[in-house]
Amino acid sequence: MLDLTKTENVLQTFVKVRGSLKPEEVVFWWSGNVYSVIPGERNRLLFAIDGYNIGRCVAVEGGYQHLMREITLYKDPASSAVLERWDNPFTASQVEVVHVWNDPVNQQYLLHGPYGPFTLPIVPLSEDRLCASLDIMLAYPSALPRAHYPQYSQSDLYQGAELFQFFFSRSAAEDPARDSIPCDISWTRLGPWLPWMEMADRPGSLLYQCSGYKLDGGYAALPEHIRQYVERRHPEYQHAPTAFTRPNETSWTYFKKQLAQRTQT
Template sequence: MSQVSERETPGGPAPDGPDLADPADNLRSFVRARASTGPEDTVVWWTGNVHSQAPGENHRHLFRFEGFNVGRMVEVDGGWRFLAREAAFYQDPRTGGILDSWTDPDTGAEHEVLHIWNDPVNQDLLLDGPRGPWRAPVTEVGGDVMWAQDILLAYPSPLPVAAYPDNSADDVYRAAELFQFFCRRADLDAADLPSVPCHFSWTRLAPWLPWMRRGARPGGLVYHCHGAKLGGYDELPEHLRKYVAAHDPRFAHSPEEWSAPNETSWTYFRKRHPQG
């Protein structure tokens, strides 16, 4: 899929600024919206809800969900390298308190909640990467710029069913991560700004979480969140900063250097429960 730019310019040609139909301009503009071309850490925060969906059942509001990503961009040949960590927390759907345990409404079984502590969540953003040319479709309407990223995942599960029958329903992990990023064209046109204000939305369609211990039961989860880039870590809600300070202070900063592979909820569960 190539870049798409639909810029409204009534009354004359488009003003000076990045040409978002050009891959190099598109990539640099996306880096400025998502993070920064400068050396500083960038923090994005989100909040939303997690719902269940299963055949023959009404949707259920299981959790509130709140988290953040802290990362920084490093310029490399052909693009950028993003070094990041992210933490996110399952919350009581009524009070918003961060949960220690969760009671399955169908079985009555109580399970320890395993929050998201993904370190790292690094990413290469390259004009010509292993998966082909840079692809970030963008639409311009009036003064708004909107990027869409549909990430459709299917890869061997870190939790094969034979070893984790209570935690996994498939030997292939399948999910969809659907992002939209929004900024103002006037901000992108200000070439002296390494970082521009950005809001975003995120939807995930995913299997039951391993710690829910729902095994092969049909169904899964729908995450629906929205968020924004903040001015720094100190702008995160105080309750999140306190929780991170008490449980893993590393997440107040981006990683110092590149490492691989990335952490996910599934690989983190496997580390915590190597025998299922």
Template sequence: MNNPEQMLTHFVKLRGSLKQEDVVFYWSGSIYGMIPGVQNKPLFRFEGYNISRFVPVEGGYQHLSREVSVYEDPRTGEILERWQNPFTEQEVRVVHVWNDPVNQEMLLNGPRGPFTVPVTPVGDDIQCWNLDIFLTYPSPLSRKDYPQYSQNDLYQGAELFQFYVKTSDLENEDLPSVPCHLSWTRIGPWLPWMEMADRPGNLVYQCRGYKLANGYADLPSHLRAYVEQHEPQYKEAPRTFTRPNETSWTYFKKLLAQQ
């Protein structure tokens, strides 16, 4: 497939919907801590979702989204509010992922050229669309100003997505949205609230998930209850395109400023 218009239409169908309706991707998995020369540790269960909608604009689409993820006890699955850090032996407050917004523009001809996503056939009727995103930029939390919470002045990480869909679904013009399964791996620095300072090492996230047929209503009841108690706006996607996007680092920085 090398037609940018067809590729963008298919991507919107698998990632969201052509009908400008809210779509939810749910995921669950585990987070591991890796330090050179030290036994790797499973630290958390990780569970969350992205709720989004695609809005057509001149030359493409705006993708309006926000996302939630919660850190859970790796044995019981309980959503954590406090956590005993096994590396420092100190108890810290857990700061869950409340990223709002997480918006993008997807254009037929954007700053990087025609719209394209790598696609690999993995069966007679299955395609894998992959996004390998490597991030390197100045950290919002500098070592000088936030020595307890910052590992490095440079944020470096990788977000590795794989979306699995049926070719026949994508080619069916009567379907504005198609079933889709997700694999997601993330490699990144220590989270600020872990209070790991500049200790060497990193976190590895391994999750899997899928598009929910009935959106928000299909989320696990305990996750919906937690969202509705703490941040009920995450029941629906944003309605306007705004920037900058929120990350765990910028969100944590705002919490510190409020304190």
């Protein structure tokens, strides 16, 4: 019986769910929608999205390092075509779409980290079904301060929330022969306008709602059109990183780099 009151059991279970106890590549795939949330207005569907995360968990002293990179592609919700340009309905201007190419997005899962023992709420949904929740509240100085990026930045503070739920089998988690177990996910994100939308400091936010699962078969099991897009644009996303590095990339830091390249050409 899995005793989820013990820190080491919670950590090992999460690594099995999120990746693998072995340093093998694991891919999570997701899809969903992105909505505008503006005070006093009806929420509007802006984008459909597809994305994946590819990573490997490496055992280190006191826990694991998770070496990852991830992408999300913004699509036309009517045609499902990957967008390269977007007609912004709020500003009546056309903008270049900057997809999510975050490399790395590394994490550490330690028995005793800087904020105390590793903890994660895991609740039963049925006799064999469990749900682990990971609620991440974010508030930190924006990589794009308004004084320097007024067209692309809503605030000097990046403030948002990333809400994850991982659904898995208790019996699979308890099986000592399994290093990695199947998992379904739900992901909700609330955050500011994306820099490339060129919304300046207009009031409002973006709401992401996605679902997905751990792919049996890894990268090769991704839809063909996604693999073709990745291999044409950023073939390194076929594999997880091999070394733990920091800082992590975000949509804001990536856009800042892309903007700097534009001004140099």
